[in-house]
Amino acid sequence: MAIALNARLSKEFWVSVALPLLVLALVVVGVLAYVHVSARNLTRSNIANDLEAIVRLKAGQIEQWQAERGDDANLIITRQFSTDLQQWLAGGRRSRQMEQRLRAQLEFFGASHYFALSLRSPVDGRILLTTNSHPDLPDLPPIRAQAVACVKSGMPAFGDLHVRKIAGGMMTTTGLFTPVRDAAGVQILAVLHLILDPEELLFPLLQTWPGVSASAETQLLRREGDEVVFLNKLRHHSAAPLQLRLPLATPQFIAARVIQNGNGFYEGNDYRGMPSLAYGMAVAGTHWYLIAKIDTAEVAARLNAVMTYSAILLAIMLLASAWWLIERRRKEQALLAALAESEDLYQNAACGYHSLDRECVFVRINDTELRMLGYDREELVGKKRIQDLHTPESLRRFKEHYPHFIASGQVRDLEFEFLRKDGSVLPVLISASMVRDSAGRYLMSHTTVYDISERKRAEQELAAYTERLHQLSTHLQTVREEERARVARELHDELGQLLTALKIDIVRLRGQAPADTAMTTQLAEMTALVDQTIASVRGIAADLRPIMLDELGLKSAVEWLSEDFAKRYAHISFKLACALDDCKVEGEQATAAYRIIQECLTNVVKHAQASKIHVAIGVRERRQLHISVQDNGRGLQQHGGQGGFGLLGMRERVSALGGSLDVSSMPGEGVVVDVVISLAQVDGGGAVR
């Protein structure tokens, strides 16, 4: 049965625990996948927004920077400066003084902000005047061309980035070309070239990145023929600015595609060939393109980290759910097992159980009690009241106890008798307690029912056996008493009479014999011997049973007994109160009374160390004989032998006559034996009420 139970439980386990867990796991995986995809998309769009914002911010900053440089140029080119320049040029650039003034003006404005300031010829772009006499100051052909282009457009223009070798390395420069017109504002006199070191502001601007990233960077680039040139110092490449180039016809590179396709979000490789996300746009007023990028791997790493944490969290939740499910299942099974066990215990308990509602109708009952009663459950539950099962006598007692049960909420060990279905009587022992609802109202009873028919039978057998023992004991006592009476009478009458006759003869012989002879003496001795023998016979007979009890009655016998006692035990003060009136106490009652008093006196002498004995005998309304024997001895505790056969014998005698015997002891006040014997047997002819 246990194995089957296990198998069933195991199958149940799969259905109720493993399957839900599996489904839950699948759902979790699905959710994770969905979250991963949507998170990736969200991340990409976020990243795209971020990159675009960064690019726009930086492009704006570059434009701002360029506009500031234009303002600088306008501050330098005052009317005075134009006039001075016109005069200097008109003088064939020979006036040293004028040259000094011009240079001073240039230096005043620009030396602190610019690498160098120079004035170039509007014709060929050559340097006319410069603030920096640095030997490496560039005067490269592209710069001259730009200066000339500026003159042609008549508008200020930013020069591109240029790189040249200088002592100790490479140097990148850029600059602003602004046409300087005459005072009238018609003729272009020269081109003012502000030479800037991009390392000072532009490159730091590009290289700063909001937030922390391991791969993000901003790239500035332009097109040179079929190539893309990276203009700034790159984060992941050792090449100097303008040194790294990529062919334009390589669409896998984001840089190439930005130049070809213009503003927008791109996904492709960066210059290292690393997959990247980027936003590219052209910087207004220049030939430059600005790209903000971040490695796809970094973005993925961030997402993966989030996803990993989520997965771990979900896994933990899943495990917790699994544990909870299994635990709940285990508890459920334990509960089920406990329920099954308690149900089994309830149904097959050694005693009967039932519950009754307010109307005493059966609410439930266990198999054991049903077996006891021989009913089916359907015959009792909801149909019969407990009163229907009681025998009439038992029902009377039930009605006595029921209010007590209602009042106290429980009853213990009450004996009742039920009627089985077949009509036979079932003696039961019942204990019940009340089950109340939360408001304390009677809900139902819980009753245990023990079948005590065996016990009852044993009790009856024991009672019968005890009764037989009593009868035997009484019989033995009667026989003994009769025997004693017979022997006493034989001794007293037969032997006594013979001795009397003998004595008469001896005394007659004495009268006939000569006086004062040896024979007379001998006859006198014989007379004394016969007297002694008669006394002895009389004593033996009296000890066996005083014939007086039969011939003169209890009062005389007790009087004689007390006199005899007083003679024998002179140290004990003996008082006898005998209120027997004219009522005759005879036969068994008289014998019992006499023997009891005799036994009490013996006990007192043996154990009590008393100095006083009071014996009272009285008859109540000619129906009850009351005997009381009191002493002033040590009390019962010290009377080792009081509880022995002497007392037992007294009890037997008294109970055989339907009387009662009480022994009480007050410490220091001696022992009192109270006996009440019913005399109704004599009057009523046997029946003891």
Added chain:
Amino acid sequence: MIRVAIADDHLVVRQGVRKIFDDAAGYQVVGEAANAEDTLQLVREAKIDVLILDMSMPGRSGIELIKQIKAEKPKLPVLVLSMHGEEQYAVRAIKVGAAGYLTKESAAEELINAVNKVSMGSFYITPTVAERLALELNATHDAEPHKLLSDREFEIFRMIVAGQKGCEIAAALSLSSKTVSTYKARILQKMQMGNSAELIHYAIEHGLSTPAYLA
């Protein structure tokens, strides 16, 4: 000549008694009986001066027999000759009308003396029996319930009927209250009374106490 009849169920005793009378002069044994019925018949028919009667004969108890004889022949002196030495027998015999009581072992020495005495209408009894008879004549009615009380009980009875409370009695007698109440219960039981009021009533009736309000 004193005419004597002997009633005894034992032949040897009758023979012995007869021998005593034979030895002495002036006595004539006029009849013998061995049971109660014969004795009664003898008493009715024969002319007898003294009946010598055994108390333990078959047929009827000795006391009853004496009563019967005295009822029929009130003037006939009955001298009881008994095997019983106990004085209770003597007292009972005298009380129902016997003129004398003699134990059989004294018969050899005392019988003639005793017969002489009772034949003259006098009693033949021992001094202790006489004393006992005197005592019984004087004794109050033995059946009075308070006679059943022991000394201690009577003491407490007196205190109760004098109106003392349980605790006062306990203090006076150096007993515990519990012991006093046990005594009281015993007194009530022995005297077959239900409460202290009945005890007081009884005490007044029997002159055993003066009620507290009169004292």
